[in-house]
Amino acid sequence: MTDYNDYLLKDKFPLFWCKGCGNGIVLQAIVRAFHKRGLEKRNTVVVTGIGCWGKADDYIDTNTFHGTHGRALAFATGIKLANPQLTVVALVGDGDGATIGGNHLIHAARRNVDITTIMVNNLTYGMTGGQYSGTTPDNSISSTSIYGHIEKPFDVCKLVEASGAPYVARGTTNNAVQLSKFIEEALGKKSFSFVEAISQCPVHYGRSNQKEKPTEVLAWMKENTITIKQAEKMAFEELATKFVTGRFVDREQIDYSTKYKKMQQLSKGVRDE
Numbered sequence: 641m642t643d644y645n646d647y648l649l650k651d652k653f654p655l656f657w658c659k660g661c662g663n664g665i666v667l668q669a670i671v672r673a674f675h676k677r678g679l680e681k682r683n684t685v686v687v688t689g690i691g692c693w694g695k696a697d698d699y700i701d702t703n704t705f706h707g708t709h710g711r712a713l714a715f716a717t718g719i720k721l722a723n724p725q726l727t728v729v730a731l732v733g734d735g736d737g738a739t740i741g742g743n744h745l746i747h748a749a750r751r752n753v754d755i756t757t758i759m760v761n762n763l764t765y766g767m768t769g770g771q772y773s774g775t776t777p778d779n780s781i782s783s784t785s786i787y788g789h790i791e792k793p794f795d796v797c798k799l800v801e802a803s804g805a806p807y808v809a810r811g812t813t814n815n816a817v818q819l820s821k822f823i824e825e826a827l828g829k830k831s832f833s834f835v836e837a838i839s840q841c842p843v844h845y846g847r848s849n850q851k852e853k854p855t856e857v858l859a860w861m862k863e864n865t866i867t868i869k870q871a872e873k874m875a876f877e878e879l880a881t882k883f884v885t886g887r888f889v890d891r892e893q894i895d896y897s898t899k900y901k902k903m904q905q906l907s908k909g910v911r912d913e
Contacts, residue, residue, distance in 0.1 A: 644668070644675040649701050656695045658766075660846075660854025662813035662839030666760050667696055669811075669820035669837070670729075674702075676820075677827045684727045687716040689736040692766040692841075696731050710740030713748045716755045724754070724897040727827065734761040738796050739774035745796075749803035749832050754895040756826045757834045759796060762841035770844030778880065781848040800834045801889050807833035808889040813840060814862045815885070822887065831895045838865070838883050 648671055657663045674684070684702040688694040689712035697704040703726075707715040716730040732738075737745055737759045748755060764782060765771040772782040772789050775796060780789045801808045807829045811819030819837055826833035840846065840857035851857045861883065868886040871879055 644671040647671040647674045647679075647681070647701050649699050652699050656698065657692060658841075658843045660840065660842040660857075661692070661766075662762065662837075662841070663693055663696065663760060665813040665816050666693075666758070666819065666837045666839060667699060669816050670696075670731075670758060670823055671700070672820045673823035673827055676824050679727055679827070683725065684729065685716075685719055687712050687719065687728065687730045689732055689741065690767075691733040691736045692762070693731060693733040693760040694736060694767075710736055711744065712736065713741060713744040713755065713757065716757075717744075717748055717751075717753050720753055720755055720897060721900065724901070728755045729827070730755050730757045732757060732759050733766075734759065734763065734775040734796070735765045735773040738794055738799070742774065742794075742799075745800065746803045749800045749805040749834065751896045752804060752806065752832045752893055754830050754897055755832055756823070756829070757832070758823060758826075759834070759836045760839050761796065761836055762839045762845060763793075764841050764845040766841050766844050770841075770848060776845075780845070782845070783848070797834070797836055797884075797888055805834050805889060806831040806891045806893040807887075809834070809887045810836040810838065810883070810885050812838040812861055812865055812883060812885060814858055814865065818885070825887075825890070830898075831893050838885075 681702045686700050687705045688697040690709035712730045712732050716728050720728045761775050763776050769783050771784040774794045776789050797808050797810050809822040822835045826835050842854045842857050846857040865883045871884045
């Protein structure tokens with residue numbers, strides 16, 4: 641590929657997303673990472689679910705699979721096991737991937753299936769009207785918490801790390817270069833790799849929380865974004881309102897498909913005896 645634009649279906653433009661949405665920033669970060677990795681289109685499969693971010697497959701010029709709500713990782717697992725030679729990338733949202741599809745996320749990470757998962761976390765259910773999700777910050781206003789959200793949000797990176805994922809990182813749409821670097825690294829791993837992208841939703845989350853302009857949401861995100869080193873010096877209570885960015889886990893580990901192939905060979909040997 642001569643340029644990252646070769647991975648985009650420009651005839652599908654303009655983008656479906658609302659003005660000021662961060663999905664376009666994440667999309668470019670992904671295709672830039674594809675280009676740097678030199679991925680072959682015919683050997684790459686992008687799997688999505690339902691939601692605003694689930695529309696991303698409309699614009700990516702590789703093999704794509706558009707699944708049902710919360711099940712992108714289940715489909716991605718099946719595709720990877722059917723053909724381990726493929727590069728499989730799952731694009732999920734915070735609602736699609738952590739709230740509705742949280743169980744699949746845990747077990748894909750636990751099994752260490754060789755899938756690169758990119759979660760856009762815009763802190764809300766954007767497509768269906770701005771309801772709160774499993775990552776919506778405490779006290780936030782949403783269409784289903786009009787007096788303030790009372791549930792504690794998931795730290796999805798910690799959840800995936802605890803589930804055993806060998807690569808876990810978080811970036812934001814305020815720093816697209818860093819985000820694309822994390823995605824590029826994740827694509828290079830033969831393991832379950834997870835990148836969370838904190839993104840802005842000015843239409844629902846922003847408007848409901850006195851940040852109607854995209855620039856206001858981005859400024860709020862930037863103000864509350866800290867590095868891992870900075871987080872180490874802060875109290876637990878202070879971290880509750882911060883977005884900690886960086887590479888949390890980066891280690892080598894034998895992936896599920898490799899182990900499964902060895903098991904197949906072992907069972908074949910037993911049968912042949």
